[in-house]
Amino acid sequence: MSEVPKKTLSSLVEARYRDGQSSQRPLPNHLPPTLETILSHRSFRSFLPTALPTGTLEALVAAAQSGSTSSMMQTWDVIAIQDPSHKSAVAKLAGDQEFIREAPLFLVFCANLNRLANISEKYNQPAEALSSMDLFLMACIDASIAGQSAAIAAESLGLGICYVGAVRNNAQEMCELLKLPPNTFGLFGMAVGFGIEAAYSELKPRLPMAEICHSETWSEDNQEVHVESYDQSLGSFYFEQMRLDRKCWSAFMAANVASKQQDGRENVKKALENQGFKLQ
Numbered sequence: 001m002s003e004v005p006k007k008t009l010s011s012l013v014e015a016r017y018r019d020g021q022s023s024q025r026p027l028p029n030h031l032p033p034t035l036e037t038i039l040s041h042r043s044f045r046s047f048l049p050t051a052l053p054t055g056t057l058e059a060l061v062a063a064a065q066s067g068s069t070s071s072m073m074q075t076w077d078v079i080a081i082q083d084p085s086h087k088s089a090v091a092k093l094a095g096d097q098e099f100i101r102e103a104p105l106f107l108v109f110c111a112n113l114n115r116l117a118n119i120s121e122k123y124n125q126p127a128e129a130l131s132s133m134d135l136f137l138m139a140c141i142d143a144s145i146a147g148q149s150a151a152i153a154a155e156s157l158g159l160g161i162c163y164v165g166a167v168r169n170n171a172q173e174m175c176e177l178l179k180l181p182p183n184t185f186g187l188f189g190m191a192v193g194f195g196i197e198a199a200y201s202e203l204k205p206r207l208p209m210a211e212i213c214h215s216e217t218w219s220e221d222n223q224e225v226h227v228e229s230y231d232q233s234l235g236s237f238y239f240e241q242m243r244l245d246r247k248c249w250s251a252f253m254a255a256n257v258a259s260k261q262q263d264g265r266e267n268v269k270k271a272l273e274n275q276g277f278k279l280q
């Protein structure tokens with residue numbers, strides 16, 4: 001039986017980029033378990049019907065709340081959806097994605113300025129800042145930090161996750177289904193469960209490190225070269241997976257942003273306004 005090669009930091013970084021260059025940059029020569037978990041991330045879109053061990057939700061929420069939070073404001077909340085028929089109704093609004101129904105747990109991370117509105121009312125304060133765009137951004141940033149902390153926690157427990165932006169496809173209906181009060185909004189979902197492993201590697205390559213990481217000031221000097229290189233690395237990944245229908249990444253992205261119509265997400269601003277967000 002052939003031995004499985006030992007994972008190293010540089011082998012994981014090479015698997016993440018597949019460009020023969022990003023992993024040639026200097027890297028520490030040990031691989032701490034947290035970094036191994038982070039670098040091994042892949043989304044799962046197929047889950048076993050196995051229930052989560054007791055306390056999993058609590059561990060994920062504690063991890064999520066351990067992330068940094070802007071000005072200690074903690075302007076995010078999460079809704080844990082486990083009831084199969086409720087989860088199915090949520091899945092229907094979120095692009096009817098079957099893996100949401102399969103996953104034993106579906107989390108919806110929400111921006112929440114309503115707690116601050118309620119507290120301000122108690123202190124008889126006007127809460128004028130709640131109408132600012134920056135406070136909404138803060139809530140989105142904090143919710144994203146919380147979500148990613150929960151994702152890493154889940155993966156460190158041997159679970160698989162998939163984020164779900166499609167919770168915004170029918171944003172208004174989702175607000176109603178989840179009974180969201182004013183000043184709250186469902187930003188993204190996350191399916192959590194025991195992911196079904198594929199036979200082949202699913203570490204999806206990312207854009208070259210040199211494209212994303214600028215030194216001291218912004219530069220787009222080599223963007224075309226980087227994007228061409230990435231079209232090839234992602235192309236070879238899809239080829240290995242026999243997903244021959246996939247266009248090259250850059251053509252796919254250009255097609256993606258060509259139209260204002262985005263599966264209903266063009267209505268997100270209206271839904272936010274209906275929830276009372278002023279974004280000034």
Ligand SMILES: Cc1cc2nc3c(=O)[nH]c(=O)nc-3n(C[C@H](O)[C@H](O)[C@H](O)COP(=O)(O)O)c2cc1C
Binds near residue numbers: 044045165188204
């Ligand atoms: C905010 C966010 C929303 C996403 N929404 C969806 C979604 O609705 N459906 C889906 O199948 N994947 C979704 N994804 C997963 C991405 O497609 C996936 O992360 C990306 O293709 C990279 O693949 P990887 O996570 O396996 O590395 C989402 C990811 C993020 C970060």
